Amino acid sequence: xxxxxxxxxxxxxxxxxxxxxxxxxxxxxxxxxxxxxxxxxxxxxxxxxxxxxxxxxxxxxxxxxxxxxxxxxxxxxxxxxxxxxxxxxxxxxxxxxxxxxxxxxxxxxxxxxxxxxxxxxxxxxxxxxxxxxxxxxxxxxxxxxxxxxxxxxxxxxxxxxxxxxxxxxxxxxxxxxxxxxxxxxxxxxxxxxxxxxxxxxxxxxxxxxxxxxxxxx
DNA sequence: GACCAGGCACATC
DNA sequence: GATGTGCATGGT
Numbered sequence: 001x002x003x004x005x006x007x008x009x010x011x012x013x014x015x016x017x018x019x020x021x022x023x024x025x026x027x028x029x030x031x032x033x034x035x036x037x038x039x040x041x042x043x044x045x046x047x048x049x050x051x052x053x054x055x056x057x058x059x060x061x062x063x064x065x066x067x068x069x070x071x072x073x074x075x076x077x078x079x080x081x082x083x084x085x086x087x088x089x090x091x092x093x094x095x096x097x098x099x100x101x102x103x104x105x106x107x108x109x110x111x112x113x114x115x116x117x118x119x120x121x122x123x124x125x126x127x128x129x130x131x132x133x134x135x136x137x138x139x140x141x142x143x144x145x146x147x148x149x150x151x152x153x154x155x156x157x158x159x160x161x162x163x164x165x166x167x168x169x170x171x172x173x174x175x176x177x178x179x180x181x182x183x184x185x186x187x188x189x190x191x192x193x194x195x196x197x198x199x200x201x202x203x204x205x206x207x208x209x210x211x212x213x214x215x216x217x
Numbered sequence: 218g219a220c221c222a223g224g225c226a227c228a229t230c
Numbered sequence: 231g232a233t234g235t236g237c238a239t240g241g242t
Contacts (some may be wrong), residue, residue: 035222077238119224120224121225123224141223142224
């Protein structure tokens with residue numbers, strides 16, 4: 001069985017990304033930078049209680065209030081600025097609200113616009129394109145590098161672009177597939193493929209993944 | 218108390 | 231192009 005189906009059989013449907021609206025997904029993508037999702041949830045709960053889950057509300061909020069709401073997710077001063085930068089992009093380009101207009105843009109236009117925002121790098125941009133806009137852009141993260149390098153499929157030191165291209169050239173271009181695949185990789189990384197357990201005997205990929213094994217048949 | 222978490226910008230070589 | 235550092239909270 002190929003890699004995707006092994007993971008899928010083990011973990012089942014992941015229903016990513018958790019969030020009540022596309023804009024909340026965008027916010028989560030910023031807040032989860034180098035941060036566990038558990039802590040991000042606390043910050044999003046704070047924003048929700050303060051009714052700060054629209055771009056308009058975030059822009060209008062006192063910056064101190066915003067920063068304090070973000071505290072549980074760490075790097076709260078930086079993330080406050082990054083959220084405001086993202087909000088600015090949204091509000092300068094059409095309807096804001098819970099489902100911003102820019103999410104209708106074509107993938108390449110949306111992705112490059114996001115990458116020009118200070119504080120949004122390739123992973124955050126791809127997370128927004130895939131999980132907020134529901135368009136096929138593969139997300140590469142720490143867990144992707146760890147899982148696939150540990151099984152000898154990549155070195156792990158490749159550039160973000162190289163790894164993303166490798167996935168996208170070897171997969172059918174489909175948002176639902178990219179969505180579930182990345183979610184499965186994170187599930188494996190969170191639950192089994194931990195930093196201090198290089199070879200996990202519970203890994204659904206087992207120890208018999210070979211260099212030529214396909215990502216998806 | 219050390220290590221880790223769904224990164225990114227910036228300085229330096 | 232590669233490597234190092236600051237940013238910060240909360241769980242294990």
